[in-house]
Amino acid sequence: MSRIDRAYALAQEHYAEYGVDTAAALDALAAYPISIHCWQADDVGGFERPGAALGGGGIQATGNYPGKARNIAEARSDYEKVLSLVPGSHRLNLHASYGEFPQFTERDAIGPEHFEGWIEWAQAQGIALDFNCTCFSHPKADDGYTLASKDAAIREFWIAHVHRCREIAGAMGRAQGSPCIHNLWIPDGAKDITVDRFGHRAHLLESLDACFAQDYPVTEMKDAVESKLFGIGAEWFTAGSHEFYLGYALSRNKLLCFDMGHYHPTESVADKVPAYLQFADELLLHVSRPIRWDSDHVVLLDDPTRDLAHEIVRRRHDKQIHLALDFFDAAINRIGAYVTGIRATQQALLQALLSPEVRLLAHEEAGENFERLALLETAKALPFGAVWDYFCQQQGVPPGAQWIADVRAYEHAVLAKRS
Ligand code: RNT
Ligand code: ZN
DSSP: OOHHHHHHHHHHHHHHHTTOOHHHHHHHHHTOOEEEEGGGTTTTOOSSSTTOOOOSTTOOOOOOOSOOOOSHHHHHHHHHHHHHHSOSOEEEEEEGGGSOOSSOOOTTSOOGGGGHHHHHHHHHHTOEEEEEOOOSSSGGGTTSOSTTOSOHHHHHHHHHHHHHHHHHHHHHHHHHTSOEEEEEOOOOEESSOOSOHHHHHHHHHHHHHHHTOSOOOTTTEEEEEEOOSOBTTBSSEESSOHHHHHHHHHHHTOEEEEETTSSOTTOOHHHHHHHHTTTOSEEEEEEOEEESEEEEEOOOSOHHHHHHHHHHHHTTTTSEEEEEEOOOOSSSOHHHHHHHHHHHHHHHHHHHHTSOHHHHHHHHHTTOHHHHHHHHHHHTTSOHHHHHHHHHHHTTSOOTTHHHHHHHHHHHHTGGGOO
């Protein structure tokens, strides 16, 4: 028996003493898909034009580590490398700006034909696709407004873009036999005091209704709307705030997307999940790590992520929580950033799946609050790492720290050759 097998056998026994079935936890983990965001590979640049770069829109990738993907072939090679280093089943979350455009194509003219290559590639990888409209980094977003603009022509343009994106998402969902989640986030807002907040939001409401006028079967695609607190250059006013989209999602039967970086720093997204799920059966999460602001740092196995994972796992039998990642660090090896963040998210899920929930709940319901606290603390020291390594081995990906050297080797062989 290898060290990993022996350690797992002991861990299995150990967890069983706490009433936890490690094999069941691993089955559940293997079945929980994480939608990997495409934009860590190229700093949210997209491939609409050669050398496209993220511009404006209140999101910002910082750093200039060498080796970012310069075209779709390079991005796919990077995603394949990432997929080879993470256990479990996954999806890829594409932005509209990552289409295969033979020549520059305006955003209101894109279509499923520009994503056929992606659909084929995803099928070959055994993964499904999710989709996002791209309502930023564009001259028609330069004044800070898209769907909430006071200019009817600007709104029309972006509504047409979202129509195209929903059609693309529908085509993806049909091809893959699993609904494609189409997420809408807009940067709309203003740097300084804005008098007519009501007017901009009224336009946004009307634009969204126009965006979603056409119904698609839920087996093909589902719409999500993502709120935000503020962005760089939109510090004073953000039209698509939490309250706005909370009302919108509930009244229009859309999925609400909670991004972990889009709230006041002391708010807990983990706590929002069981609140929101009193009113809805489904939601989308953007797992991210804000530091002081919506900085989109690489996700780690930290308290907010662990806390969120517990809420996800607790609801896995009666609610649908779609898990997508949203971080982009341009200051370190981008493949390493991906793998670190994906594995951390899965580790958080695994820790939650291995939590002695039955006992914790019994203590809670008996009013044994000291016992509850003490058991929570004790559970932190259970041999979770042994279960994780076994999972990696079972899934045919490197356990422990072995993958770090693999990323370094890929950097030498592939990334370092990109100028
Ligand atoms: C921006 C939102 C949004 C983007 C991606 C690229 O603040 O979080 O989800 O990060 O669409
Ligand atoms: Zn997000």
